[in-house]
Amino acid sequence: MKKFELNINQAHFGLFAMAIIGVLLLFGCGNQTNPYTSGDSGALSSDVASKVYVAPGEHDEFYAFMSGGFSGQIAVHGLPSGRLFKVIPVFSVDGEKGYGFNEETKPLLETSHGFVPWDDSHHPELSQTNGETDGRWIFINGNNTPRIARVDLSVFETAQIIEIPNSGGNHSSPFTTENTEYVVAGTRFGVPYPQKDVPISSYAENFKGMLTYVSVTDEGYMDIAFQILLPAYDYDLAHSGKGNSHGWTFFTTYNTEEASTLMEVTASQNDKDYIAAVNWKKAEEYIKAGNFQEVPAKWANNVYDEHTHMATSTMNDKVKVLIPSECPGLVYFLPTPKSPHGVDVDPTGEYIVGNGKLSADLTVHSFTKMLKAIENKSYETEVAGVPVLKFDEVVAGVVQEAGLGPLHTEFDAKGNAYTSFFISSEVVKWKVGSWEVLDRAPSYYSIGHLMIPGGDSKKPQGKYLVAMNKITKDRYLPTGPELCHSAQLYDISGDKMQLLLDFPTMGEPHYAQGISADRIKPRQKKFYPIEENKHPFRAMGEKDSRVEREGNVVHVYMTTIRSHFAPDNIEGIKVGDKVYFHVTNLEQDWDVPHGFSIMGANNAELLIMGGQTETLLWEPKSEGVIPFYCTDFCSALHQEMQGYVRVSPRGSNIALSWSLGEDEAVQ
Amino acid sequence: MLFQKEQNHMKQLPRILMIIASLGLLTLFLFPMWRITLYAPQYPTGVTMYIHINKIGGDSPGTLQNVNILNHYVGMKPIIPEAIPELKFLPIVVITFVVLGLIIAFFNRPKLFLTWAILASVLSLLGIYDFYLWEYDYGHTLSPDAPMKFPGASFQPPLIGTKVILNFVAESFPHTGGILAGISIFLAYVAWFVGIKKYPKNEISNSSDNISAGDKLVHTNS
Numbered sequence: 001m002k003k004f005e006l007n008i009n010q011a012h013f014g015l016f017a018m019a020i021i022g023v024l025l026l027f028g029c030g031n032q033t034n035p036y037t038s039g040d041s042g043a044l045s046s047d048v049a050s051k052v053y054v055a056p057g058e059h060d061e062f063y064a065f066m067s068g069g070f071s072g073q074i075a076v077h078g079l080p081s082g083r084l085f086k087v088i089p090v091f092s093v094d095g096e097k098g099y100g101f102n103e104e105t106k107p108l109l110e111t112s113h114g115f116v117p118w119d120d121s122h123h124p125e126l127s128q129t130n131g132e133t134d135g136r137w138i139f140i141n142g143n144n145t146p147r148i149a150r151v152d153l154s155v156f157e158t159a160q161i162i163e164i165p166n167s168g169g170n171h172s173s174p175f176t177t178e179n180t181e182y183v184v185a186g187t188r189f190g191v192p193y194p195q196k197d198v199p200i201s202s203y204a205e206n207f208k209g210m211l212t213y214v215s216v217t218d219e220g221y222m223d224i225a226f227q228i229l230l231p232a233y234d235y236d237l238a239h240s241g242k243g244n245s246h247g248w249t250f251f252t253t254y255n256t257e258e259a260s261t262l263m264e265v266t267a268s269q270n271d272k273d274y275i276a277a278v279n280w281k282k283a284e285e286y287i288k289a290g291n292f293q294e295v296p297a298k299w300a301n302n303v304y305d306e307h308t309h310m311a312t313s314t315m316n317d318k319v320k321v322l323i324p325s326e327c328p329g330l331v332y333f334l335p336t337p338k339s340p341h342g343v344d345v346d347p348t349g350e351y352i353v354g355n356g357k358l359s360a361d362l363t364v365h366s367f368t369k370m371l372k373a374i375e376n377k378s379y380e381t382e383v384a385g386v387p388v389l390k391f392d393e394v395v396a397g398v399v400q401e402a403g404l405g406p407l408h409t410e411f412d413a414k415g416n417a418y419t420s421f422f423i424s425s426e427v428v429k430w431k432v433g434s435w436e437v438l439d440r441a442p443s444y445y446s447i448g449h450l451m452i453p454g455g456d457s458k459k460p461q462g463k464y465l466v467a468m469n470k471i472t473k474d475r476y477l478p479t480g481p482e483l484c485h486s487a488q489l490y491d492i493s494g495d496k497m498q499l500l501l502d503f504p505t506m507g508e509p510h511y512a513q514g515i516s517a518d519r520i521k522p523r524q525k526k527f528y529p530i531e532e533n534k535h536p537f538r539a540m541g542e543k544d545s546r547v548e549r550e551g552n553v554v555h556v557y558m559t560t561i562r563s564h565f566a567p568d569n570i571e572g573i574k575v576g577d578k579v580y581f582h583v584t585n586l587e588q589d590w591d592v593p594h595g596f597s598i599m600g601a602n603n604a605e606l607l608i609m610g611g612q613t614e615t616l617l618w619e620p621k622s623e624g625v626i627p628f629y630c631t632d633f634c635s636a637l638h639q640e641m642q643g644y645v646r647v648s649p650r651g652s653n654i655a656l657s658w659s660l661g662e663d664e665a666v667q
Numbered sequence: 668m669l670f671q672k673e674q675n676h677m678k679q680l681p682r683i684l685m686i687i688a689s690l691g692l693l694t695l696f697l698f699p700m701w702r703i704t705l706y707a708p709q710y711p712t713g714v715t716m717y718i719h720i721n722k723i724g725g726d727s728p729g730t731l732q733n734v735n736i737l738n739h740y741v742g743m744k745p746i747i748p749e750a751i752p753e754l755k756f757l758p759i760v761v762i763t764f765v766v767l768g769l770i771i772a773f774f775n776r777p778k779l780f781l782t783w784a785i786l787a788s789v790l791s792l793l794g795i796y797d798f799y800l801w802e803y804d805y806g807h808t809l810s811p812d813a814p815m816k817f818p819g820a821s822f823q824p825p826l827i828g829t830k831v832i833l834n835f836v837a838e839s840f841p842h843t844g845g846i847l848a849g850i851s852i853f854l855a856y857v858a859w860f861v862g863i864k865k866y867p868k869n870e871i872s873n874s875s876d877n878i879s880a881g882d883k884l885v886h887t888n889s
């Protein structure tokens with residue numbers, strides 16, 4: 001009996017224990033499963049793989065140019081595959097290509113602050129003709145030390161970098177006009193104007209916000225046309241008008257509170273901030289009429305010449321500034337709720353979307369209504385000579401409670417808009433005109449910008465949408481504390497968006513631009529014709545190779561061709577010399593760069609394209625025989641592509657000599 | 668009268684053919700005679716050399732340099748157009764033939780057409796044989812210092828057709844200029860043939876209002 005009782009007790013205990021474990025399991029599962037990410041993590045159907053599959057040897061349909069963010073560069077991917085083709089060095093030095101290390105590209109990174117070897121690149125913007133992307137150039141802003149760069153898409157190299165004065169944080173940039181008449185810049189920080197030593201607390205009194213128009217010629221040459229002096233708001237993003245609204249640019253602002261500390265609170269108090277509408281055609285009239293102030297300002301303009309294969313930096317000392325109070329009709333403010341981030345103009349040019357990042361709604365202004373409000377002088381008030389239009393008189397509609405934290409909107413060719421919502425981590429598709437939400441798709445995780453090829457132009461090309469997400473977490477194999485940023489590709493050709501692909505990206509892409517490959521492929525250069533080489537230190541053939549000494553400066557006129565350097569033996573270099581290796585790549589074939597690297601160089605290598613000349617400075621510090629070699633596997637005899645420099649002590653009387661093979665050393 | 672005139676025109680046919688044949692040779696100055704294309708995996712579109720009457724070119728200005736770079740691995744000597752005498756005297760030979768042909772057309776004698784055609788054919792064959800000798804020389808005269816040596820191997824491209832040379836597939840074919848020149852020579856044969864078949868010997872050079880003084884002269888002399 002006793003034994004039986006014990007058994008019952010044991011059985012009770014067993015049941016009790018099982019119940020507890022069961023409950024624990026139940027709660028455990030419930031607590032640890034995120035309803036947002038459980039399940040299929042992206043809803044993939046079986047045919048998705050074939051939609052992004054680009055067979056070996058086949059080409060992608062689109063190029064995607066993704067900003068590198070804190071990498072300072074531009075990454076070039078293919079769509080729909082997501083494959084990475086190239087990282088174009090723009091604002092940051094790049095040892096791989098010798099960019100910013102060789103003598104030719106150093107001037108590109110000159111600024112009024114001296115050589116600045118890094119920046120934060122945010123918004124790539126393709127050049128446009130008649131409002132369509134044309135594949136000539138891509139522009140990108142440098143956010144930290146205000147600059148705009150132009151990349152030539154026939155060679156995928158940086159061709160020009162222009163500095164923007166009177167600014168701090170060039171964020172609302174470079175957004176082009178319909179025919180690339182201008183790319184724009186706008187300061188993200190209010191800064192003292194002119195820059196001076198004042199108490200930060202004197203913000204409201206001493207600080208200003210500057211917008212800048214950079215003109216672009218048919219050859220791509222950028223110059224500062226004029227600046228517009230505005231209150232010290234933070235100018236966040238921009239887009240120029242198109243079609244009817246061509247001639248205008250719209251800049252979002254936040255911090256209309258003009259705060260300068262604990263900004264996350266103090267700059268978020270006003271119910272509405274402004275979209276600044278700038279009539280740049282009017283600005284041109286004022287400039288023409290001489291109605292501007294010419295003010296001192298230091299800014300660099302750095303241009304790379306494809307024939308000399310060299311950049312030159314020019315320092316400028318003044319700029320034309322337009323003052324709105326003296327230029328009626330130049331700027332209007334459109335009240336827009338809750339610190340609008342992106343401002344996006346639909347393909348017709350009629351609708352201006354303000355993405356109020358601290359709200360759930362999207363406010364859409366009408367360009368026609370704006371013109372009418374201006375005509376009727378429906379002003380709420382005036383700030384620093386800028387009329388503030390009445391909200392009700394300009395708003396066209398509101399996309400109600402579409403999501404949380406709208407940031408950016410792009411468009412397709414069928415009258416739909418797609419907005420990224422950072423806080424609710426999703427893409428929301430809505431109808432332009434009826435403002436109804438049509439579809440929503442989650443992003444993994446926390447989407448920033450989104451991009452549709454041509455999605456900010458007059459003619460969107462998109463059947464794809466790329467989301468650029470700020471948070472990656474568990475989407476890929478982990479790589480320690482720092483993870484790649486992640487892009488996601490959606491098919492938007494149907495009624496419902498379909499997630500196709502995740503792919504990792506370089507740095508932190510903010511914005512991106514996409515363009516069909518056939519607008520870029522025909523422009524490609526395969527090499528530089530050697531007869532067009534105008535580099536002052538070129539060697540037009542091996543016979544032209546030589547070494548010249550001027551005091552302690554030595555110029556080596558060197559050539560490369562598969563697979564040797566000429567000369568490859570050099571003697572008579574001395575400790576303390578400054579040796580410039582001017583290496584001309586004589587190859588005239590596609591995809592045959594040669595590299596040049598020498599032991600102990602304190603800079604980087606050279607990577608020289610066919611027909612190009614590049615220069616590496618080398619300062620030997622101790623005597624010996626120093627090897628150099630080609631770094632780019634150029635042929636079956638690449639590993640033999642090497643040579644020596646003999647370095648003798650200071651004051652040695654070893655004569656300068658050089659040779660290749662059996663040749664007599666020439667003097 | 669109209670019938671008569673048409674007949675006169677018909678009598679002009681061999682002469683017109685001969686004029687076309689002669690002038691046709693001038694296409695050699697417009698188009699390459701021959702092309703050699705090398706294909707390899709890393710040359711997806713091939714490397715094409717064009718052999719003109721007076722120069723050697725390629726599908727890009729750098730082609731010759733690129734071919735020479737490839738050839739130097741196996742010790743072939745560089746192709747230097749300036750060192751090939753044929754490229755200098757061939758243009759003179761061709762111009763001579765054009766002028767001769769035009770003079771012959773002027774005389775409008777089928778036998779002369781035939782002589783011109785045979786001479787041109789023989790010279791063409793000699794030219795092709797000469798081309799073969801050059802190819803043989805390039806393919807067999809190899810530097811003893813070559814980085815890559817393949818005992819017994821020859822790198823001679825095919826005269827006409829396709830051949831595998833190491834990692835390359837070499838293709839060699841007549842090109843536009845060569846083909847048009849061939850057609851021109853063939854036209855001279857046709858001119859001769861039409862001349863002797865359609866028109867009796869005594870009629871062909873029979874003068875009419877349209878026939879030039881030169882022909883009249885020939886007629887009276889014969």
Ligand SMILES: [Cu+2]
Nearest residue numbers: 594630634641
């Ligand atoms: Cu090399």
